[in-house]
Amino acid sequence: MAQKKETPGGSYRDKLSTVDSSGKRVWIYAKKVRGKYYNKRQLVAILLLAFLFGVPFIRYQGDPIMLFNVLERKFIIFGVVFWPQDIHLILLVFITSLVFIALFTVIFGRLFCGWVCPQTIFMEFVFRKIEWAIEGDAAAQRKLDKAPWTFNKVWRKSLKHIVFYLTAFATASTFLAYIVGMDQLLMYFREGPAVHPGGFTGLLIFSGLFYFVFAFFREQVCTIACPYGRLQGVLIDKRSIIVGYDYKRGEPRGPLNKARDAELGDCVACNACVVVCPTGIDIRNGTQMECINCTACMDACDAVMERTGKPKGLIRYDSEEGIETGHHSVFNARSIAYSAVLTALIFFVAALFIMRGDSETTILRERGTLFQEYGTDSISNIYTLQVVNKIRKPVQIELKLLSPIGNIKYISDPGVIEKGKLGRGRFLVIIGRNDLHASKTPIVIGVYSNDKRIEEYKSTFVGPKSLNKH
Numbered sequence: 001m002a003q004k005k006e007t008p009g010g011s012y013r014d015k016l017s018t019v020d021s022s023g024k025r026v027w028i029y030a031k032k033v034r035g036k037y038y039n040k041r042q043l044v045a046i047l048l049l050a051f052l053f054g055v056p057f058i059r060y061q062g063d064p065i066m067l068f069n070v071l072e073r074k075f076i077i078f079g080v081v082f083w084p085q086d087i088h089l090i091l092l093v094f095i096t097s098l099v100f101i102a103l104f105t106v107i108f109g110r111l112f113c114g115w116v117c118p119q120t121i122f123m124e125f126v127f128r129k130i131e132w133a134i135e136g137d138a139a140a141q142r143k144l145d146k147a148p149w150t151f152n153k154v155w156r157k158s159l160k161h162i163v164f165y166l167t168a169f170a171t172a173s174t175f176l177a178y179i180v181g182m183d184q185l186l187m188y189f190r191e192g193p194a195v196h197p198g199g200f201t202g203l204l205i206f207s208g209l210f211y212f213v214f215a216f217f218r219e220q221v222c223t224i225a226c227p228y229g230r231l232q233g234v235l236i237d238k239r240s241i242i243v244g245y246d247y248k249r250g251e252p253r254g255p256l257n258k259a260r261d262a263e264l265g266d267c268v269a270c271n272a273c274v275v276v277c278p279t280g281i282d283i284r285n286g287t288q289m290e291c292i293n294c295t296a297c298m299d300a301c302d303a304v305m306e307r308t309g310k311p312k313g314l315i316r317y318d319s320e321e322g323i324e325t326g327h328h329s330v331f332n333a334r335s336i337a338y339s340a341v342l343t344a345l346i347f348f349v350a351a352l353f354i355m356r357g358d359s360e361t362t363i364l365r366e367r368g369t370l371f372q373e374y375g376t377d378s379i380s381n382i383y384t385l386q387v388v389n390k391i392r393k394p395v396q397i398e399l400k401l402l403s404p405i406g407n408i409k410y411i412s413d414p415g416v417i418e419k420g421k422l423g424r425g426r427f428l429v430i431i432g433r434n435d436l437h438a439s440k441t442p443i444v445i446g447v448y449s450n451d452k453r454i455e456e457y458k459s460t461f462v463g464p465k466s467l468n469k470h
Helices: 036-057 084-108 111-115 118-135 138-146 151-180 182-191 197-217 220-225 227-235 296-307 320-325 333-355 465-469
Strands: 067-069 074-077 080-082 242-245 315-318 359-365 372-374 378-389 395-403 407-412 422-432 440-449 452-462
Touching: 036 111, 036 118, 036 151, 036 182, 036 296, 067 151, 074 084, 080 084, 084 111, 084 227, 084 333, 111 118, 111 227, 118 138, 118 151, 118 197, 138 151, 151 182, 151 197, 182 197, 197 220, 242 320, 296 315, 315 320, 359 395, 359 440, 359 452, 378 395, 378 452, 395 407, 395 422, 422 440
Parallel strands: none
Antiparallel strands: 067 074, 074 080, 242 315, 359 378, 372 378, 378 422, 395 440, 407 422, 440 452
16 A cells, blocks of 8 residues: 555665564654644544543433443443443444444544544643653653663653553543442542452552553554554555655655755655654655554644745645545545445434333233133233333333223232333233134233323234134
8 A cells, every 4th residue: 555665765664663673662752743733633632631531520310421331231321321221222333333433444544543542642642741741852852761860860750650650540540430430439539449449459450551551552552452553454545545645746855955956856855754753654655554644744744845935735634546646635426425324324323312212111921821711701811011211210100001992900010110120010901802803812002101101012912712703
């Protein structure tokens, strides 16, 4: 997929940018970058971080507005409660999300990675900013790492890692709040680890993992651990939108000076796009697995083009086909068609959520039972009842026989069903002989709550075969 596979020195790039020739880790010191894309990404990051840390404090009708309690199989998404009986909807959302990611990547490449991926958000707009504030910019960090262990280095490194771990602990606590709820989390802190050893153990483990990822593992998550980066080679083609270098306009490269050869391209070989890259690649070598489409190289290159009086966009959002042909079109027939599919998927899932009822009722004839005579002129069948209460308050269910004429008599009443609980009961359906005209009669049972019909259930009533003689 690469547009240009050779480095400026003419050698083929056959190793990761974060690994040297001896196989050792190359630490990335990303230079600060400013520009319109960085500012927009920063705004998106602020909004997403505010959402992440603020949502656990928001409650709706007594419950958190968002909860993913996998232990009790209870999920709340924007105030809508999903119980274990709704697991098929959760699975459908998961499958739809996978399809959405695949189609989105085919159209827009790794736009998700650069703009909304949690790894990118925390690394670039939380931990790297902490690092810049304590240790200085890229040059200062490189100098500090090479310096001997003086007091200046010790206190800066110590403070950085303390702040890193406290940030990781706060983030881990927030994620735990999404699982157990903010009230439960605050109770954990009030009562301490002696009362809740399991919760605190999990919290410390996740905090340590989070700290390790952003203090040491960093960009290796994108290049080694994350499967999405590996999938982009399969999902992206020549028409996918990527952060790409216009090699037709930029090559051949050369330094900017008064005696510059007129045949040189617009790239002045300043390496500004390389020093700002958080994964250490040279975007001029073409599409690469490590590229997360973060736009840092775009802002850096645009700043250089502006200073040299050349048009911006030498590195830009485009497709390989667009760079090759010169026809820059983000929204073509293909992207519009895929976008329509994505929209249809979203509306399909939304419709299923809207049609989801407040309860789920199952009525079945009790297995192994026959009809019974009830009095002198009626026949009865035994049925079992299961009702799942999906709303936020207790309900009491009432059954009525809607068709044909008859009565319902409880053997065991399900009573008041608490929120999210399953109510069970058994009852008789009693129908007069004169209202039965076949050995199997369709019946309709209405399910009511507070005198409001919430559901209808169809079943079969079994009677004696001699009914047609009456």
